[in-house]
Amino acid sequence: MKYTHLVLALAIACCLTLEACDEKNPIDDNPEENVDPKDQDPKDVDKPENPDDQDFSEIPFVWSEDETLDAGLAVEEFKELDGDVTNPERGFYYPCYLPMSNPNLSVNTVKGQRKQGRTILYTEYKLDKCMDSDIPESLLTAIQNNFDALREGGAKCVLRFCYKDNEATSNKPWDAEEQWVMRHIEQIKPLLQKNEDVIMLFQAGYVGVWGEWYYTDHFGMNPRTSDDYLPRKRVLDAMLEALPASRQVAVRTPDFKMHMYGLSLADTLTAQTAHDGSSVSRIGGYNDCFGASADDYGTFTGNNSRPFWKGDTKYTFMGGETCAVSDYCKCKASIKDMEDYHWSYLNIDYNTSVLSRWRKDGCFEQILRRLGYRIIIGKVKHTATPQVGEPYKVVLYLRNSGFAAFMNPRDAKLVFVADNGEKSTFDLGSDPRTWQPGGYRIETSFILPAAKGTLYLHLADPLLPERPEFSAALANEGVWDAATGYNKLLEIK
Numbered sequence: 001m002k003y004t005h006l007v008l009a010l011a012i013a014c015c016l017t018l019e020a021c022d023e024k025n026p027i028d029d030n031p032e033e034n035v036d037p038k039d040q041d042p043k044d045v046d047k048p049e050n051p052d053d054q055d056f057s058e059i060p061f062v063w064s065e066d067e068t069l070d071a072g073l074a075v076e077e078f079k080e081l082d083g084d085v086t087n088p089e090r091g092f093y094y095p096c097y098l099p100m101s102n103p104n105l106s107v108n109t110v111k112g113q114r115k116q117g118r119t120i121l122y123t124e125y126k127l128d129k130c131m132d133s134d135i136p137e138s139l140l141t142a143i144q145n146n147f148d149a150l151r152e153g154g155a156k157c158v159l160r161f162c163y164k165d166n167e168a169t170s171n172k173p174w175d176a177e178e179q180w181v182m183r184h185i186e187q188i189k190p191l192l193q194k195n196e197d198v199i200m201l202f203q204a205g206y207v208g209v210w211g212e213w214y215y216t217d218h219f220g221m222n223p224r225t226s227d228d229y230l231p232r233k234r235v236l237d238a239m240l241e242a243l244p245a246s247r248q249v250a251v252r253t254p255d256f257k258m259h260m261y262g263l264s265l266a267d268t269l270t271a272q273t274a275h276d277g278s279s280v281s282r283i284g285g286y287n288d289c290f291g292a293s294a295d296d297y298g299t300f301t302g303n304n305s306r307p308f309w310k311g312d313t314k315y316t317f318m319g320g321e322t323c324a325v326s327d328y329c330k331c332k333a334s335i336k337d338m339e340d341y342h343w344s345y346l347n348i349d350y351n352t353s354v355l356s357r358w359r360k361d362g363c364f365e366q367i368l369r370r371l372g373y374r375i376i377i378g379k380v381k382h383t384a385t386p387q388v389g390e391p392y393k394v395v396l397y398l399r400n401s402g403f404a405a406f407m408n409p410r411d412a413k414l415v416f417v418a419d420n421g422e423k424s425t426f427d428l429g430s431d432p433r434t435w436q437p438g439g440y441r442i443e444t445s446f447i448l449p450a451a452k453g454t455l456y457l458h459l460a461d462p463l464l465p466e467r468p469e470f471s472a473a474l475a476n477e478g479v480w481d482a483a484t485g486y487n488k489l490l491e492i493k
Contacts (some may be wrong), residue, residue, distance in 0.1 A: 013202040055364050056332040063378050063401055063439065068153065070395060073381040076490045078476045080376050088461065089156060089408060090201050090372020092348035093120035093319075097165075100129045101137055105493055110153025110460075114469070119442030120200060120345055121150065123157045124211070125479055127184060131163055131176040135187045143188070147195040152196055154469035156200040158319070158345065159311045161188070162211030173217040174209045178231050181206045189242035194218075194246040197463035198409065199492030200345075201317050203286055204236055204251045212288065213252045223259070233260040234271045246409055248317050250284040253299050254309040257283050268311030275315065275433055284407075285309055290346075291337065291354065310340050314436060317407045319345035322354035329354050331363035335370075339437070342404035344372040369475075375435065376403035376458070376475045379392045380489050382455075394447040394455070396428075396489075399439045406432040410472065411460045415486055418450035425458075430457060432472075450492055456486035 084091070094113045095103055103125060113121060125145060130136065150157055161184070163175045176184070184206070192199065205211025207219045213232065214221070223229045239249050251257050258264070261280055274281055289297040300306050309318070318341050322329060327336075337343075347366070348355070360362040383396040394414065412428040423492040459472035468485030479487045 001015045015405070016384060022397040031090075031430045051209045056335045056366070058366065058401065061210045061401065063397055063399075065397070065441075069441075069443075070123060072383045073393065073395065074383070074384040076380040078377045078379065078474075078479065081475045081477055082253065083365075084117060085374065086114070086119060086471050087307045087372070087472050088119050088343050088470050089406070090402070090404075091120060091159060091346075092118055092368065092371065093345050094118050095347055095349050096123070097126070099126050100136075100139055103142040103146070105149050107149045107153050110149050110155045114154050118348065119155045119469075121157050122160070123156055124160045124162060124205075124346065126165060127161055127163050127176070131173065131444065132180055135184055140187065140191065143191055143232075144195070145428055147191065147198055154391055154467070156198045156204060157198055158201045158475075159203040160203040160211050162205045162209070162323050164209050167209045167215040171209075174215050175207055175218055176322070177218050178234065181235055185235070185238045185242050192243050192247075196247060198460070199243075199247055201249060202243050202249045204239060204249050204256075206235055207232060208300070210288075213256065226259075226262070229260050231255075232256070236260060236283070237279070238453055240282055243282075245277055245282070248284045248407065250286040250317055250319075252286060253301070254285060254305045254312070255301055257285070257312075258308060263308075265308055265311075268308055269315045270311075271315075271434070281315070285313060285318050286320040287341075289317070289442045290320055291326060291334055292324040293328060294329075299321070299322040307357075313342040314405070315407075315433075317344055318342050318404070321347035322351040324351060325357060326352050329357065331358060331361045333361060333365065338367065338370070342437075344404045344407060346371055357425050372402050372404050373400055373406050373432075373435070373472070374475050375432075375472065377457075377479070377489070378439075379485070382490060386448050386451075386492055388448055388451050390448060391445045393443070393445045394489075396442045396457070397439070398435065398442060400435045402437060405434065405436045406472075409433070409462050411458070411462050411465065413458045413460065414444070414446065414489075415456045415458050416446075416449060416453050417456065418449070418453040422450070424449045428457070447491075454491050455489045456481070457482075458484075458486050460485060 029420065040122060084242050099103065105121070105123065108182055110121065124145065124219070140217045167174065192202070203211070204213065207213045207216055209215040219231050220228050223232065236251065238247060243249060257280070263280065267282060287296055287299050289299055295301065302404070327333070355364065358367060376399045377396060378399060379397040383393045410432045412430055412432050414428055415422045416426070426444070428442065429444055430442050461470040462469040471485030473480040474487045481488060
């Protein structure tokens, strides 16, 4: 965070020594991207070559169709939007550093950021005035008011708490004693439970300057053994327990997760173990020195760090910020890393030199479009001669051209609105969190309730289903209805 990142990063590099309806098979437009990290040789992934910028353009996508499955169906085709789509829980975020002297976030700030296409606010609370006492009620009230402002303004937060934001020796102690950290987590728990709907992600803060788990007085600067990691693990376990089970906590390096939970490369999450409610399925990552060096200033250490995160982040949040210009944040390298590590969110305010490079070299717009998920509908195939009271078959050809899948729970429903306004809703039978980058054929059917009407796809937030700004829009021309949060698929006349 801020200019002191360079000092922090160099120190880390030197000092850290951590060891349904029927959803058919994905249409894989880039098979190499689906190599299981367990099958990769660490030397192939842990020592990136000096990157160049010959080509960072997206590979053209070609739909793969089985005409035998779709015989006799009518077809609707769609056109992709050129630009970014303002969608929840993805994209560039706006940072809000909230000291105890002025911890307030206004609705106007939230709405202003949303108008600029940003649906995520990073909210960092600095608890420097209560390091050996309870969080005062005035601050707890302010935090609740900020959650309310996010909800009213149509955005969510990446949440972090820290005690200090400067690693100078004169600024010691850098963090609170464990007993007070645990007490502060206990105090914040009711707010986390009450405001699950507008919490996108909880970053594992508290420990160390900026809450980044390095410069620390009370948790061991350079943990090596399992016992060394126990105080940090107790903090992380407390955060997971305080947070609603649908939400994730992100740690600063892959080694932290691996060491605290005794994980090896063979234990990366899979489609079978993802989103199962276990602690390891709820621990993601954040990288606040993206592209700063060959190891992102100590983010990656050891042979297994990179392949572990490549596998794990298919199913957990990854995001953060850049912190320094290097050969490893050129366009080609940056886009490849965001694809490999499934980036969902990124700071719009730091590091400005890196962001300027991306704009100058021509990849900023691609990064803007592809952070998180980007769902495009190519075709809808459907029963050609619909009959009321009879099964109506619908086949969706969807593509996710983003860097990541949805990470938090999201509904996927078909909504049929008859000409008289009556609505009927049908579960699509497919979990959007399984829509990894690539193409999909999703087939379903339902009993047609009326002879005439319009069919929509509704990708709603299950906690905010009536708030259209929290529903997800397809990246297609002419389909999004901002008043309802529905995506128009076709009309039956």
